[in-house]
Amino acid sequence: MSERKEVWITGIGIVSSLGEGLDAHWDALNAKRINVDDKRFAPYIVHPLAPVSFDAQIPKKGDQRQMEAWQRIGTYAAGLALDSAGVKGNQEILSRMDMVIAAGGGERDIAVDMAILNADAQGNSSPGFLNERLMNDLRPTLFLAQLSNLLAGNIAIVHGVCGTSRTFMGEEAASIDAARIALARIEAGQSDIALIGAAHNGERPDLLILYEFGDFNLTDKFAPVWARENNSGFAMGSAGVFLVMESREHAEARGVKPYAKLTKVVADLAQRKQLGAVTKSLESLWPKLGILTDNGNLITGATGVEPVTSEEKAFLRQHPGFAVRATGTTFGHTLETQFPLGLALAALSISRGALFPPNDPTGFELEKSEPPTQIVVVGAGHWQGEGMALVEAVK
Amino acid sequence: MTAPRDKHGRPIVVVTGMGIVTSLGAGKKDNWTKLTAGESGIKTVTRFPIDGLKSTMAGAIDFVTVEPFSSTSLSERLAVMATEEALEQAGIGSKGDFPGPLFLAVAPVETEWPQRLEVGRAVGKKEFDYFDLLRVSGGGKFAEYHHRFMFGSVASHLAETFGTKGSPISLSTACASGATSIQLGVEAIRRGDADAALCVAAEGTVNPEAMVRFSLLSALSTQNAPPQAASKPFSKNRDGFVMAEGAGALVLESYEAAMARGAPILGVVAGCGELTDSFHRTRSSPDGKPIIGCVRKTLADAGMTPEQIDHINAHGTATPENDKMEYLATAAVFGERARQIPVSSNKSMVGHTISAAGAVEAIFSLLTLEHQRIPPTINYDIPDPAIPFDVVANKARDARVTAVMSNSFGFGGQNASLILTREPA
Numbered sequence: 149m150s151e152r153k154e155v156w157i158t159g160i161g162i163v164s165s166l167g168e169g170l171d172a173h174w175d176a177l178n179a180k181r182i183n184v185d186d187k188r189f190a191p192y193i194v195h196p197l198a199p200v201s202f203d204a205q206i207p208k209k210g211d212q213r214q215m216e217a218w219q220r221i222g223t224y225a226a227g228l229a230l231d232s233a234g235v236k237g238n239q240e241i242l243s244r245m246d247m248v249i250a251a252g253g254g255e256r257d258i259a260v261d262m263a264i265l266n267a268d269a270q271g272n273s274s275p276g277f278l279n280e281r282l283m284n285d286l287r288p289t290l291f292l293a294q295l296s297n298l299l300a301g302n303i304a305i306v307h308g309v310c311g312t313s314r315t316f317m318g319e320e321a322a323s324i325d326a327a328r329i330a331l332a333r334i335e336a337g338q339s340d341i342a343l344i345g346a347a348h349n350g351e352r353p354d355l356l357i358l359y360e361f362g363d364f365n366l367t368d369k370f371a372p373v374w375a376r377e378n379n380s381g382f383a384m385g386s387a388g389v390f391l392v393m394e395s396r397e398h399a400e401a402r403g404v405k406p407y408a409k410l411t412k413v414v415a416d417l418a419q420r421k422q423l424g425a426v427t428k429s430l431e432s433l434w435p436k437l438g439i440l441t442d443n444g445n446l447i448t449g450a451t452g453v454e455p456v457t458s459e460e461k462a463f464l465r466q467h468p469g470f471a472v473r474a475t476g477t478t479f480g481h482t483l484e485t486q487f488p489l490g491l492a493l494a495a496l497s498i499s500r501g502a503l504f505p506p507n508d509p510t511g512f513e514l515e516k517s518e519p520p521t522q523i524v525v526v527g528a529g530h531w532q533g534e535g536m537a538l539v540e541a542v543k
Numbered sequence: 544m545t546a547p548r549d550k551h552g553r554p555i556v557v558v559t560g561m562g563i564v565t566s567l568g569a570g571k572k573d574n575w576t577k578l579t580a581g582e583s584g585i586k587t588v589t590r591f592p593i594d595g596l597k598s599t600m601a602g603a604i605d606f607v608t609v610e611p612f613s614s615t616s617l618s619e620r621l622a623v624m625a626t627e628e629a630l631e632q633a634g635i636g637s638k639g640d641f642p643g644p645l646f647l648a649v650a651p652v653e654t655e656w657p658q659r660l661e662v663g664r665a666v667g668k669k670e671f672d673y674f675d676l677l678r679v680s681g682g683g684k685f686a687e688y689h690h691r692f693m694f695g696s697v698a699s700h701l702a703e704t705f706g707t708k709g710s711p712i713s714l715s716t717a718c719a720s721g722a723t724s725i726q727l728g729v730e731a732i733r734r735g736d737a738d739a740a741l742c743v744a745a746e747g748t749v750n751p752e753a754m755v756r757f758s759l760l761s762a763l764s765t766q767n768a769p770p771q772a773a774s775k776p777f778s779k780n781r782d783g784f785v786m787a788e789g790a791g792a793l794v795l796e797s798y799e800a801a802m803a804r805g806a807p808i809l810g811v812v813a814g815c816g817e818l819t820d821s822f823h824r825t826r827s828s829p830d831g832k833p834i835i836g837c838v839r840k841t842l843a844d845a846g847m848t849p850e851q852i853d854h855i856n857a858h859g860t861a862t863p864e865n866d867k868m869e870y871l872a873t874a875a876v877f878g879e880r881a882r883q884i885p886v887s888s889n890k891s892m893v894g895h896t897i898s899a900a901g902a903v904e905a906i907f908s909l910l911t912l913e914h915q916r917i918p919p920t921i922n923y924d925i926p927d928p929a930i931p932f933d934v935v936a937n938k939a940r941d942a943r944v945t946a947v948m949s950n951s952f953g954f955g956g957q958n959a960s961l962i963l964t965r966e967p968a
Contacts (some may be wrong), residue, residue, distance in 0.1 A: 192677070198808040214824060229927060252694060258673060265663035266670055268714040278656060279751050283595055288759035292824045292954070296694075296715045301955030304821040310833070314723055315652065318695025318713040325712050329727070336734040353673045357662070358654060360680035399878030415710035417702055433812020492559075493636070516805045531690070532699055533710060 149195035152335040156207075156406035157495045158401045158541065159289035159392030161225040161345070162491075165195035165385060165477055169228060170496055177493075177504035182478050184370050184383065185351075191367040194350045195480035197386035200224060206306050216255040216293035224348025225388030226303045229343065231390035235406055236307070241402075244311040245341045247300050248330045250346040251315050251486040254294030260285045272393045280309070280326035299347060309343055320426050320449065321415065321533025322346070323487040324506070329415040330393055340398045345390030346484035353358025355384060364453050364530055372477040373452040374512045382530060385480025389488040391411050391495070406521075408539045409496040412437050417533040424457035429534045430526065431466065437538040440522060443469030445503045447494050448526040449472045449486035460528050461512075470524070471516035487535065489529040494523035547797040547967060550846030553733040554968045559806040560633025560794030561906045562625035565893040566787055568708045568930070570628055571869030575735040575910050578918045579939040582703035583771035583892050585785050591751055598763040600770030602787025602894030603749040615656050619697045621790035622647065623901075626705060626743055633794035633806060635739060636706070643737040645707035646727040647698045648720030650898045654692045656752060658685075665901045690789040696743070707741055716775035717953030718816075718858070720744055721791060721901025722961055730778040738800035744902035745790040754786060760825060762862060772922050774895075776888035777858035777866050777934050779927040784860040787894025791902030798967055813946065813962045814845025827868040827952070834872035837958035838948070842876075845962040847946065852884060852962070854917055854942065856949040857932075859888025860895055860904030865952060870930040885942055887935040891921045903950040907959055908947040912965040916941050 162168065166176040173413070186193045202220050204429035206212050212220060230236040235245070264281050267273060286479030292298050297315040304310055316329075323346045333339040359365050359382075393410060414436045418429035450457050464472055475489050482489060491511040497503050503520050506513030513525040525537040549555050561872055566584025567577040584602045587940065589610075592600040607624070636642045650720040663671075667681045690696055691752075698711040716723040720743035728740030764773040765781035775781040801808055815892050818831035827834060842849065858869055860941050874881040896903050911917055916939055923936040946964045951957075 218572050233877075253653050256653070261659065262672060263623060265660065265676070268660055268663060269666070269669050269671065276596075279592065279595035279755065282755040286759060289824075291756035291760060294559070294651070294653075295717065295954065297717050297955045298824060298959060300819075301824055301957075302810055304819045304956050309820055310819040310821050310956075313716065313819040313955070314714055314727075317649070318698060318711075319693055321695055322713070323708050323711055328710075329712070332734060333730065336735065337728055353677070355653075357680045358689065358692060359672070361685040361692075362679055363681045363683065363686075364689070365681075368726075384661060396764055415712050417699060419703070431964060433638070492693035503563055504640065531693060535710065 153330055153337060154396040154464060155393055156396055157408050157410055158394055158399050158406050159229040160230030160405050160407060160495055161232055161494045162492055163200055163221060163225045164387035165198055167198045168200055168212035173523050174496065177441060180505065180507045186370060189356060192356050193366050193383040195385040197221060199502050205499040208362055211306055214289055215302055215522045217349040218254055218347050219293060219299050221349060221388035223302045223306050224301045226343060226345060226390040227307055229392050230381055231462055232306055239308060241341060242308045242310060242532050245309050246312045246342040247309050248326040248342060248344045249300045250298040250326045251299045251317060253296055254482055255352055257286060257290055258353060266303050270338050287335060294342045302441045319483050319533065320486055320527050320529030323484045324415045324527050324535030327491060327537060328415055329341060331410055331413050332362045334393060343390060343392055345488045347388035348386060348388040348482040348485045350384035350480055359378045366452060372508050373450050373474040374508050374510045376393035376452040376532050380452060382451045382476065382481035385482040387479055387482045387489060389485050391488060391491060406542050408498040409542050410511050411540050413536040413537040417532060418534055420532060424459060426456050426534060427462045429462060430463040432509065433536045437524060437536060439524065444524065445516060445521050445525060446470045446524040447473045447475060447490045449490050450476055452476055453480050456528050471514040473504065475511055477512060490525035491537060491539060495523050497523060498541050554765050555793050555798035556729045556812045557801050558793050558809045558812065558909060559796050559801050560629035561809060562603065562628025562792040562921050563903060563906050565789040565903060566604055567893055569624055569733055571910065578892055578907065579916055581919045581921045581937060583921060585770045585773060585894050587770050588749065589748060596754060597758050597765050598754060600773055600785060602785060602786040603750045613691060614748040614750050615652050615691055615697060616938045618745040619700055621747055622697060622701055622743050622745035623704060624791040626701065626791035629794050630673060631775050631791035634792055640706040641741055643707065643741060643897045644731060645698060645702050645711040645738035645741045646724040647701060647711060647713050648724040648898045648902065649697050649786060650746055650748045651715055652694045654688065654802055655750060658688050670926045676941055688944045690730060699913040701743065715898065716957040717955050719901055719953040719957040719959040720898040721903060721952035722951040722959035724792060724902060725812060725905055725961060726817065729812050729815050732797050739794065742795055744897040744899040745761050746897045747788050749788055756787060763947030766945060773893045775859050775922040776833045776891050776920050777859040777927055777932060778889065778923055778932050779925045781861040781863060783862050784890065785894040787896045789896035789899045789903050791899055791906045794900060799860060810912055811964045811967050813964045814841045815961055816844050817959045820958060825954050826864060831868055831872040831875060834868060834952060834958055835875045837960050838872060838876045841962055843914045843961040848963060849880060850952055852946050852948050854911060854944045854947045855884055855886045856904050856947055857888045857892055858887050858950040858952045860866055862892060866930055869934060869950065875926055882931050885935050885940060886932040887920045889918060901959065904949050905963060909961045911947060912944055912963065915944055
């Protein structure tokens with residue numbers, strides 16, 4: 149095996165409840181702004197997407213109509229990332245760009261579901277009833293707006309990213325693995341440039357129900373992630389986050405500046421039936437990163453769900469010098485998107501020469517003024533999947 | 544001794560274990576016997592009422608039952624069955640301790656109708672809205688449905704059961720998913736990240752909403768009677784694919800690791816290729832360029848020329864569009880030989896196993912290499928003159944086969960091809 153290549157993050161695209169683009173996010177983080185809606189789905193709390201003009205990245209209305217919100221959010225953020233990397237419209241590069249996307253599924257047609265459920269409750273459920281309602285009431289193209297791999301499909305259609313296209317599924321872990329595999333491929337020379345990322349729409353009653361099955365939703369009163377021990381849960385967030393990653397030589401050949409370099413991504417599947425498994429898992433991943441200091445920086449996608457958040461906190465307490473930032477407080481929990489969000493904010497912080505300030509009344513998140521050279525990104529899924537990455541300043 | 548390498552200097556990736564379940568049966572032996580006898584696994588659906596459906600047949604696997612039924616639970620069961628068979632053949636690791644990562648192709652997951660109806664009935668009102676549903680969803684009563692309907696649930700079950708290493712990857716590239724799972728395994732071994740990989744693909748989604756969804760896209764055959772004649776790849780009167788269930792599992796290893804432990808070498812994954820089509824969500828670019836590019840990338844990856852391919856295991860879904868485009872693209876790459884290479888579509892008999900198809904058909908391709916016998920394309924009675932492939936029509940054909948190309952093309956512009964050979968080059 150030849151020497152592993154250095155991998156740079158050269159493009160970042162973010163759209164979220166705080167707005168769109170890097171400046172808007174940097175300003176909002178520094179202003180400690182949080183956009184939360186506790187009324188629309190009360191008692192459930194969500195972070196709604198900030199107003200976005202989708203036309204700017206998805207010019208054809210026909211394309212927008214073919215997508216549900218999660219796909220529009222993702223396709224939009226992917227466009228921002230391509231812009232940011234300076235490859236938008238560059239057919240030569242886009243036609244060989246590899247895509248590894250983490251995706252869930254799309255919105256259901258709530259009206260159709262409710263009509264069927266109500267008819268069932270009223271005893272109107274002959275053997276063919278479900279078939280007839282679905283055949284008559286589902287929009288034919290809704291399926292395409294729901295299919296996991298059609299976020300990638302839409303990015304190919306709208307932006308022309310056409311090298312390879314792989315969609316990973318599996319909640320939080322899916323995007324940790326997307327970053328891990330894309331990095332491994334570029335390091336090994338199997339790929340020169342890749343687009344990774346995910347999208348999540350937090351304003352979805354069907355998802356609220358799914359997570360309510362496991363009592364994972366935050367209800368009643370918003371609280372920062374570190375202050376939810378007595379009322380645990382996540383507030384679903386809305387965000388699309390994409391990164392352009394490429395080998396250093398590929399980036400230098402086209403004369404672009406990096407935001408940061410992605411040095412390492414590691415992942416695990418802890419057996420969580422055992423108490424403390426997450427703490428142990430994160431502790432076992434930590435030495436694999438190559439961290440240089442005891443008082444570094446760390447961005448976590450901690451969910452606020454128990455017991456995983458407390459187990460992660462136990463791990464973090466073993467590294468008391470680290471300035472921790474929980475994206476879940478500000479952005480809510482965006483499932484597949486949380487890890488790319490952490491990577492994006494790490495790269496952004498490094499490029500701006502500062503870690504954004506804490507947003508945590510419990511005092512767990514330390515102030516930090518020195519410019520960061522290394523930022524650890526942590527993800528521990530709400531029910532399974534653990535991972536970590538190291539983002540560093542380019543030397 | 545130096546480690547065996549391919550033409551690009553990478554570790555050679557071999558297959559040392561295979562397991563399969565389709566509507567024809569469980570296991571390689573049963574499947575191969577029926578497949579080469581030209582039997583169909585397609586039947587009229589009996590799992591649920593078919594009233595009001597335009598397409599009423601499928602390659603459903605009814606000889607495997609899961610309680611309570613969900614497509615995700617069935618996929619999981621089929622994946623376990625295929626994996627057990629593959630591991631037994633490979634004789635790798637030990638029980639519950641597979642020495643490598645898992646790459647699982649699986650259909651997207653969501654709460655299914657029986658469970659949704661159960662939650663609806665728990666509301667206890669004649670008229671209710673989504674908030675009523677939300678109010679009864681929590682409290683632990685339906686806790687198992689959270690786990691069941693997480694996208695990562697099947698992979699985590701397999702990872703726990705078989706002791707695969709690291710974070711298991713679940714993936715979907717639509718109808719190319721099975722091929723992508725193999726491709727990810729090949730890449731991991733070529734990088735030297737692993738000596739072995741478990742690549743599994745499973746599909747259990749013959750359920751009302753899935754059938755309706757494909758039906759509304761006009762993708763399914765509506766030639767319901769007789770059901771076994773519905774899937775007609777390359778025929779002039781083909782009118783769509785037939786949904787089917789199945790699973791395929793392959794143990795991939797570096798040639799070096801397989802030789803070191805004296806493992807059976809069932810074949811070689813000589814090349815993988817992939818190229819995205821950005822033309823349309825469900826249709827191929829009319830010029831066929833993405834498929835042509837995919838096939839060429841695969842040949843280049845294998846370091847082979849079109850002349851070296853002596854059989855094509857076609858995607859061959861029997862949709863009017865797919866079969867035509869597959870011929871056009873093949874003709875562009877293979878020239879005159881496109882009419883001379885024996886081509887066959889397993890989907891004529893097992894239907895379209897969607898997420899599993901790439902793995903199921905890779906296994907059939909490897910069995911073709913082993914037995915030097917090409918399974919037929921059944922229901923090939925009215926050839927489409929616009930597709931002058933040498934279709935292995937209706938009866939299996941003995942042939943000298945050294946390298947098979949297996950194609951998978953899916954919604955969302957997903958194109959992936961594999962080249963499988965008998966011996967390391």
